[in-house]
Amino acid sequence: MFAKQITFFAAVLPVAMAHIGLFDPAAFDFDGNGYSLVEPLANLPFDRWWFHGNKNKQPKAGVAPVNLPAGGKVTLQFSCNKRFTSFGGGGSNNNPCPSDTPSMHAGTPINDNALLGCGLAIAYKSDVNQVQPADFTIFTVNTQCVKTLRTDFQVPKDMPPCPNGKCVCAWFWQGQNSANEMYMTGFNCNVSGGNANAKIGAPKPPVYCKGDKNKCVKGAKQPEYWANDRSNIKFEGYDKKPAYNANWGYMDGAQTDIFTSGGGSGGNTNPQPTANPPPATTLATSTKKSTPAPTSAPSTCSWPGHCAGATCKTYNDCSDDLTCISGKCAKK
Numbered sequence: 001m002f003a004k005q006i007t008f009f010a011a012v013l014p015v016a017m018a019h020i021g022l023f024d025p026a027a028f029d030f031d032g033n034g035y036s037l038v039e040p041l042a043n044l045p046f047d048r049w050w051f052h053g054n055k056n057k058q059p060k061a062g063v064a065p066v067n068l069p070a071g072g073k074v075t076l077q078f079s080c081n082k083r084f085t086s087f088g089g090g091g092s093n094n095n096p097c098p099s100d101t102p103s104m105h106a107g108t109p110i111n112d113n114a115l116l117g118c119g120l121a122i123a124y125k126s127d128v129n130q131v132q133p134a135d136f137t138i139f140t141v142n143t144q145c146v147k148t149l150r151t152d153f154q155v156p157k158d159m160p161p162c163p164n165g166k167c168v169c170a171w172f173w174q175g176q177n178s179a180n181e182m183y184m185t186g187f188n189c190n191v192s193g194g195n196a197n198a199k200i201g202a203p204k205p206p207v208y209c210k211g212d213k214n215k216c217v218k219g220a221k222q223p224e225y226w227a228n229d230r231s232n233i234k235f236e237g238y239d240k241k242p243a244y245n246a247n248w249g250y251m252d253g254a255q256t257d258i259f260t261s262g263g264g265s266g267g268n269t270n271p272q273p274t275a276n277p278p279p280a281t282t283l284a285t286s287t288k289k290s291t292p293a294p295t296s297a298p299s300t301c302s303w304p305g306h307c308a309g310a311t312c313k314t315y316n317d318c319s320d321d322l323t324c325i326s327g328k329c330a331k332k
């Protein structure tokens with residue numbers, strides 16, 4: 001029902017893009033309609049959210065897996081529609097969604113402190129049908145996702161090689177200014193270089209640990225599976241949304257702590273400043289910039305213009321835990 005609704009909107013309102021997805025020829029369903037990969041995953045049974053339901057929509061024969069150069073970086077493209085990527089005739093600037101900034105789910109203009117980051121996970125299995133949720137380890141994070149079309153991810157230098165020349169990877173994201181929903185896109189990947197003697201530990205689900213580093217799960221961590229069947233984390237509300245940053249124990253850049261043996265320390269981090277903790281001045285500036293002057297809006301919420309009483313078509317148009325009832329955002 002939900003998927004049908006989204007398809008319907010994509011068809012009649014091509015300008016209202018609303019979300020962000022990963023586009024790469026090695027991604028499952030890359031040859032879809034250019035919008036389907038952008039659809040959020042919420043309240044879905046396992047088979048429909050796992051790999052976005054696209055396990056069988058494998059890349060065309062001959063498409064190379066995404067190369068993960070150990071100790072280097074991989075650049076991927078994120079957009080609200082394939083047509084803004086270099087694969088769809090766009091890509092001349094670095095804006096992931098020139099037609100709709102709210103698609104990034106971090107305010108308009110984008111408030112860096114509302115960016116929840118994204119992560120790439122790897123499973124050391126070549127057959128996608130063998131991959132289970134507990135097989136995925138987040139090996140790199142970019143805390144500034146999805147601010148730019150082209151986004152860099154640092155690859156740990158000790159990544160072991162893939163079995164049979166191929167691993168299965170997936171991208172995970174969620175936004176702050178949106179309903180409870182997650183994003184997962186599968187893609188084929190392969191490690192080049194690396195350390196054949198290194199071993200990645202059994203990944204554990206992360207926990208929310210803002211303000212208490214001792215609470216953070218150390219070592220290899222799974223992605224955050226939530227908002228659908230078979231969650232692996234505790235969701236404690238809008239202010240503690242799942243995120244790929246220090247609030248959930250992930251470092252920015254290469255996850256250099258995932259190895260149980262053979263793995264070195266050090267490694268790269270992303271060149272961008274992290275959002276944790278932001279300097280007080282940055283916080284004040286960006287808060288000021290992104291918070292519009294008080295208006296006579298019927299209520300306040302974290303996504304201005306999408307609070308209780310705002311016009312909506314689906315729950316995705318409404319902030320926090322509001323839903324869309326008779327065309328207006330309202331409490332469930």
Ligand SMILES: *[C@@H]1O[C@H](CO)[C@@H](O)[C@H](O)[C@H]1NC(C)=O
Nearest residue numbers: 065161165166190191192193
């Ligand atoms: C994956 O990487 C390994 C190591 O560099 C290489 O030997 C193999 O050919 C690669 N596989 C593919 C499908 O490119």
